[in-house]
Amino acid sequence: MTLPDRDDVSRRKFLQAAVAVGGAAxxxxxxxxxxxxxxxxxxxxxxxxxxxxxxxxxxxNDVLExxxxxxxxxxxxxxxxxxxxxxxxxxxxxDRETVEEALRELERAIALQxxxxxxxxxxxxAYFDRFDEQLPDDVDLPDPGPVTYLENSETIAxxxxxxxxxxxxxxxxxxxxxxxxxLGNRETLNGHEMATSFDGVLERAGEPxxxxxGFVGPGLPAQKQDEGEVEGMPDxxxxxxAPFWMGYRSGFQESQATEEYVEIEGGAFAGGTTQHVETLxxxxxxxxxxxxxxxxxxxxFSHVHADEDRVGEFGEKLGTSTGxxxxxxxxxxxxxxxxxxxxxxxxxxxxxxxxxxxxxxxFNTTVAGNLPGVHFLALQDEISTFERVRxxxxxxxxxxxxxxxxxxxxxxxxxxxxxxxxxxxxxPRAHRSLPTPNP
Amino acid sequence: MMDDSxxxxxxxxxxxxxxxxxxxxxxxxxxxxxxxxxxxxALAGCTDIRGMGGDGGDATDSLPTVxxxxxxxxxxxxxxxxxxxxxxxxxxxxxxxxxSYAHPFWLVTGQTLESVEIGDDADVHLMVAVRDAxxxxxxxxxxxxxxxxxxxxSVVDDRNPWQMLSxxxxxxxxxxxxxxxxxxxxxxxxxxPPAHRQTGSFAGRFDNSxxxxxxxxxxxxxxDALTDRISYVDESDRGVPGAIEPMGSAGRVPLPTDLPGxxxxxxxxxxxxxxxxxxxxxxxxxxxxxxxxxxxxxLLVSPRTPYNRFPLPGMAxxxxxxxxxxxxxxxxxxxxxxxxxxxxxxxxxxxALQPGDDLTIxxxxxxxxxxxxxxxxxxxEMASVDVTLGEW
Numbered sequence: 001m002t003l004p005d006r007d008d009v010s011r012r013k014f015l016q017a018a019v020a021v022g023g024a025a026x027x028x029x030x031x032x033x034x035x036x037x038x039x040x041x042x043x044x045x046x047x048x049x050x051x052x053x054x055x056x057x058x059x060x061n062d063v064l065e066x067x068x069x070x071x072x073x074x075x076x077x078x079x080x081x082x083x084x085x086x087x088x089x090x091x092x093x094x095d096r097e098t099v100e101e102a103l104r105e106l107e108r109a110i111a112l113q114x115x116x117x118x119x120x121x122x123x124x125x126a127y128f129d130r131f132d133e134q135l136p137d138d139v140d141l142p143d144p145g146p147v148t149y150l151e152n153s154e155t156i157a158x159x160x161x162x163x164x165x166x167x168x169x170x171x172x173x174x175x176x177x178x179x180x181x182x183l184g185n186r187e188t189l190n191g192h193e194m195a196t197s198f199d200g201v202l203e204r205a206g207e208p209x210x211x212x213x214g215f216v217g218p219g220l221p222a223q224k225q226d227e228g229e230v231e232g233m234p235d236x237x238x239x240x241x242a243p244f245w246m247g248y249r250s251g252f253q254e255s256q257a258t259e260e261y262v263e264i265e266g267g268a269f270a271g272g273t274t275q276h277v278e279t280l281x282x283x284x285x286x287x288x289x290x291x292x293x294x295x296x297x298x299x300x301f302s303h304v305h306a307d308e309d310r311v312g313e314f315g316e317k318l319g320t321s322t323g324x325x326x327x328x329x330x331x332x333x334x335x336x337x338x339x340x341x342x343x344x345x346x347x348x349x350x351x352x353x354x355x356x357x358x359x360x361x362x363f364n365t366t367v368a369g370n371l372p373g374v375h376f377l378a379l380q381d382e383i384s385t386f387e388r389v390r391x392x393x394x395x396x397x398x399x400x401x402x403x404x405x406x407x408x409x410x411x412x413x414x415x416x417x418x419x420x421x422x423x424x425x426x427x428p429r430a431h432r433s434l435p436t437p438n439p
Numbered sequence: 440m441m442d443d444s445x446x447x448x449x450x451x452x453x454x455x456x457x458x459x460x461x462x463x464x465x466x467x468x469x470x471x472x473x474x475x476x477x478x479x480x481a482l483a484g485c486t487d488i489r490g491m492g493g494d495g496g497d498a499t500d501s502l503p504t505v506x507x508x509x510x511x512x513x514x515x516x517x518x519x520x521x522x523x524x525x526x527x528x529x530x531x532x533x534x535x536x537x538x539s540y541a542h543p544f545w546l547v548t549g550q551t552l553e554s555v556e557i558g559d560d561a562d563v564h565l566m567v568a569v570r571d572a573x574x575x576x577x578x579x580x581x582x583x584x585x586x587x588x589x590x591x592x593s594v595v596d597d598r599n600p601w602q603m604l605s606x607x608x609x610x611x612x613x614x615x616x617x618x619x620x621x622x623x624x625x626x627x628x629x630x631x632p633p634a635h636r637q638t639g640s641f642a643g644r645f646d647n648s649x650x651x652x653x654x655x656x657x658x659x660x661x662x663d664a665l666t667d668r669i670s671y672v673d674e675s676d677r678g679v680p681g682a683i684e685p686m687g688s689a690g691r692v693p694l695p696t697d698l699p700g701x702x703x704x705x706x707x708x709x710x711x712x713x714x715x716x717x718x719x720x721x722x723x724x725x726x727x728x729x730x731x732x733x734x735x736x737x738l739l740v741s742p743r744t745p746y747n748r749f750p751l752p753g754m755a756x757x758x759x760x761x762x763x764x765x766x767x768x769x770x771x772x773x774x775x776x777x778x779x780x781x782x783x784x785x786x787x788x789x790x791a792l793q794p795g796d797d798l799t800i801x802x803x804x805x806x807x808x809x810x811x812x813x814x815x816x817x818x819x820e821m822a823s824v825d826v827t828l829g830e831w
Contacts, residue, residue: 150583150631152648232596235559283598286614290555295548303549336755336772338549339804369594399634401772403755403804405581406634408602409548414582417597 019077019172019213020366042173044190045111050104053112056271057120057429058359058379059259060168063113067218069319071253075114075168076220078363079175080212080277080375081182082205083198084162090130091201091434100433101196106178109192117178118168121432122275122424127162133437135425138267140382141274144421147387148394150406151418159277159422161205166275166361166377172215201434212279214365214375218243221364232371234288239314245284245364245372246412248300249315252322255344257359262379268439271428273359276386278376279420281367287415295340299412302327302342303334324348335395335402335410343393343411350389357385367419383423502542503671505678508816511719512606512745514681515813519607520668521566522661524626524653526688532649533572534628535688537608539564540665541615544603545815547753547807552819555809560617562657565600567628568611569649570690571641576782577610577690578633578645579752579775584612587627595619602753605811606682609689609749613809618657626653635752635783636776638731682746682813691748692741692782699780700727700739701831704824715824717802719817721745722824724800726792726831735788736831739781740773740800742821744814750783751818753807760789761797773800794831800824 054062065073085091103121110117125143128135135141144158165182167175174190181189184199222238224230238247262273287296293313297306304327305311311318327334328348335341350357359379367373380386394413399406407413426432431439503516524536541561546553565586569578581602588596600614618624629650637645655661672683685691695702695712703724706713714723723741730737738758742751752775760768773785802821 149634152629152631152650154648154650155585155629281597285558285560286598289558290546291548292553295546295551295553298548298551336757337803339753339755339807340549369597371594371597396634399581400636401755401774403753403807405579405602405753405807406583406631407599408582408753409807410582414599414601417585417599 019079019176019215042171042177042190044169044171044174045113045116046190046192047106047108047110047112047116050107053107053429055428055430056259056263056273057426057432058262058273060118061259063118065114071251071320072256073114074216074251074361074363075118076170076215076217077168077172077175078214078216078375079167079179080377081165081167081179082159082161082163082210082212083165083202084205085130085434086201086203090436095201096434098196098201099198102182102194102198103433105192105194105196106181106189109181109189109194110174110178114170115174116169117174119178120166120275120426121163122166122426123163123435124159124161124422124424126160128425128437130162131437135437136267136269138264139269139274139425140384141423141425142383144423147390147421149396150394150413156418157420159420159424162202164277164422164424212365212375214363216243216363221245221247224364230366230370230372232283232285232369234285236288238284238288241316242314245282245374246287246300246415247284247296247314248311249318251360251362252318252320254321255324255356255360257356257380259359261355261357262359262381264381269425269427269431269435272431273379273426274381274383274386275424275426276376276378276380276383277420277422277424278378278390278418279365279367280374280376281417281419282372282374283415283417284372287412298340298342299409299414300343302330302345303338303340304330305342325351325354332398332402335398335404337403339403340409341395341398341402341404341411346395346398346411347389347393350392357381358389373419379426502669503677504812508678508813509680510816511680512682512817513678513813514672514676514683515606515811516672516677518670518672518683520665520670521607521686522655522665523688524655527651527653528572529649529651530647531572531644532578532630532651533570533575534630534649534651535568535570536626536628536651536653537566538655538661538665539566540662543812544601544613545810546601547805547809547819549804549807550819552815554815557615558617561615562618564613564615565626566603566605566608566611566613567600568608568688568690569630571644571777571779574779575690576641576777576779577692577750578777579610579635579750579783580612580630581634581752582612583634584628584630586612586616587629588616588618589625589627590619590622595624601809603809603811604744604749604751604806604814606747606813607686607689607811609685609691609747610752610808621658623654623656626655627651628653633777636774638776638778638786639781640779641777682744685747685749689747689749690782692743692750692784693780694748695721695723695725695741697780698723698725698739698741698784699730699778700725700737701829703828703831704826715826717742717821717824718805718819719745720751720821722800724824724826726828728831730786731788733788735790736792737786737788738773738792738798739784739786741781741784742802742806744818751806751808752783753804754785754802754821755804756785756800756802758787758789759799759801760791761799762793762795767791767796770801792828794828796828798826798828800826
């Protein structure tokens with residue numbers, strides 16, 4: 001893509017800042033050649049035929065790259081674009097066609113690949129409340145609420161807009177341009193003329209400040225730290241190879257559910273999935289500056305991982321597996337002696353025959369006060385599956401019966417504060433546009 | 440059976456400083472009561488405390504520490520300068536907040552002790568203690584209390600402070616935090632319902648979260664006040680077994696004689712209850728009939744700090760019961776609980792319990808709470824406690 005040379009900032013730094021700012025202004029900054037009309041060029045692989053698009057919106061893994069160990073490498077830049085219907089009541093067929101055509105325009109414009117564009121459209125329970133009809137029994141999509149006993153519904157926001165488009169690409173300009181194209185702020189996208197947008201049917205939900213953006217990938221957190229623009233950063237250096245704020249690799253193949261596993265099995269939405277998005281504040285200054293590496297590994301994996309130095313500086317020793325199943329049966333006894341349990345150890349208790357039930361597609365962000373945060377986006381067959389794993393992670397019974405406290409020494413709970421939760425149905429592609437509860 | 444006429448146990452559990460006639464203890468008390476005099480003399484050259492307006496130095500450089508402290512609770516080098524931010528009640532919760540200058544502390548993670556230095560951006564040490572508004576019993580937050588600091592409507596800091604133990608403040612939530620220069624700050628405190636079992640009149644009392652808001656002005660006048668309030672212990676009295684007097688707001692657990700049920704395991708047999716000890720903790724033990732309403736005897740174990748009588752949460756004691764040399768119950772977990780009368784303790788209803796039984800109470804994990812100076816060398820390897828039960 002064409003980018004201006006800039007003397008004082010690195011290209012990547014500038015682009016990430018542009019994703020966070022977002023909108024036409026962010027995109028202009030991104031390309032440095034705004035004419036005010038939202039026609040800035042991006043240079044991504046073209047989309048072409050729609051015939052070979054997968055039936056499942058969440059089928060990204062086949063096109064995503066793999067890291068040196070074979071783990072799926074998520075796209076680097078993300079936007080969660082929230083929309084609501086402009087009109088009250090239920091959407092009509094023409095609204096549905098407009099939304100579908102706008103999404104097809106995205107697909108025609110940009111290829112389904114990491115340097116192109118990956119996206120899903122997910123619908124909230126509030127959207128389906130517009131209809132008299134109920135969702136089929138195959139779909140478990142409750143209203144979002146507090147999930148663990150540690151949460152206070154007064155301090156958490158719950159998503160009640162209609163739908164969220166999750167846009168992802170290794171090229172930050174692409175996610176920004178795609179968002180603007182959906183909003184109707186661009187006439188062309190990647191050289192393709194946008195004949196249709198969401199304009200008139202859907203509008204951006206929430207305040208501009210609520211835009212949800214983020215990034216993930218080796219080196220990006222360390223780079224953010226070097227730039228010094230995010231508050232709440234540690235004095236300690238985040239490892240160069242770390243993809244997440246917390247400084248360790250995550251999303252190992254052995255810890256991730258497959259795209260098939262998280263599918264809804266039956267009914268009109270078969271092939272779809274459910275999505276939970278939990279936004280967290282992450283206290284990485286405490287994590288890095290007050291805890292030692294040994295303590296961090298004890299709290300993230302298990303004390304055995306720490307004692308045996310299984311992890312390495314940032315998880316580089318782990319290959320495709322955390323090896324957490326060795327420690328999972330000892331979780332309750334570890335909570336009593338030595339009195340510390342690992343996050344991975346707790347969560348793995350909810351695996352079924354060793355199979356992890358969640359497909360994580362989480363990414364780093366900044367939250368209130370420009371502090372480090374995470375959009376923990378997880379796909380699973382049912383929202384109740386997410387809640388089950390999340391409660392295992394909270395480890396209430398470990399605090400009741402063990403030496404670990406409700407947060408202290410209880411995995412990484414000490415460093416996390418839940419700010420926002422949302423539940424979504426991600427339908428199969430055939431029903432991705434303003435579906436009725438039983439299409 | 441224990442009755443009310445049994446003498447109190449001031450010597451071993453409550454205020455050793457008052458009851459002990461040893462000259463050194465009296466000297467400590469005197470030095471502390473004098474607050475200013477000895478302190479200010481020692482203060483010369485020590486004002487460049489981190490966050491206190493100085494350049495370059497920090498509290499670890501300028502505030503004295505105790506070299507080679509003993510492996511027990513010991514008298515620290517000084518009493519911290521503290522500014523109370525007030526007390527706010529919300530439902531059953533009483534929140535008391537305080538600020539001090541940032542200072543070092545120690546984390547306990549499983550069996551590991553790790554010192555925490557003062558971060559480059561740390562300005563103050565923020566502390567919040569939570570008690571039951573009616574009984575004053577300490578409610579351990581277990582790290583679940585959250586503090587959000589705002590200035591002019593913007594979030595400056597948002598964290599879950601550590602559960603900490605300090606001779607001055609008792610059990611509290613605290614951490615060093617960075618601010619955004621001089622100005623007005625608002626601290627919002629939220630706490631979810633405690634996860635510990637709630638017994639007595641506490642059952643059902645803490646079903647909802649509590650919150651409170653405090654404010655303070657961070658400026659030179661606060662920094663001066665905090666520095667002025669530092670009170671130094673005479674050098675000869677530092678590092679000896681003992682403790683400084685807690686603040687009035689520090690929550691203590693009851694005297695053993697005020698625990699429900701019949702005390703067990705008296706170590707001296709002199710008529711005053713002298714509790715078993717483990718790595719310098721006093722471990723008061725009682726058996727109470729039908730305490731949980733299940734018709735079974737309740738074994739109540741109440742480990743507390745010596746001298747200041749603070750609770751020691753973050754352990755997982757378990758009891759093995761033998762009768763005539765045969766094990767009748769092995770490794771029975773004692774669950775952490777909060778109670779209107781007994782305060783924080785560990786306990787279990789055990790039907791099998793009989794007078795004459797030999798109990799071994801093991802505490803494999805040390806109290807998983809962060810430590811202020813004077814507590815970092817004690818309660819790290821908790822030896823098991825052996826008790827032969829008397830009548831109850």
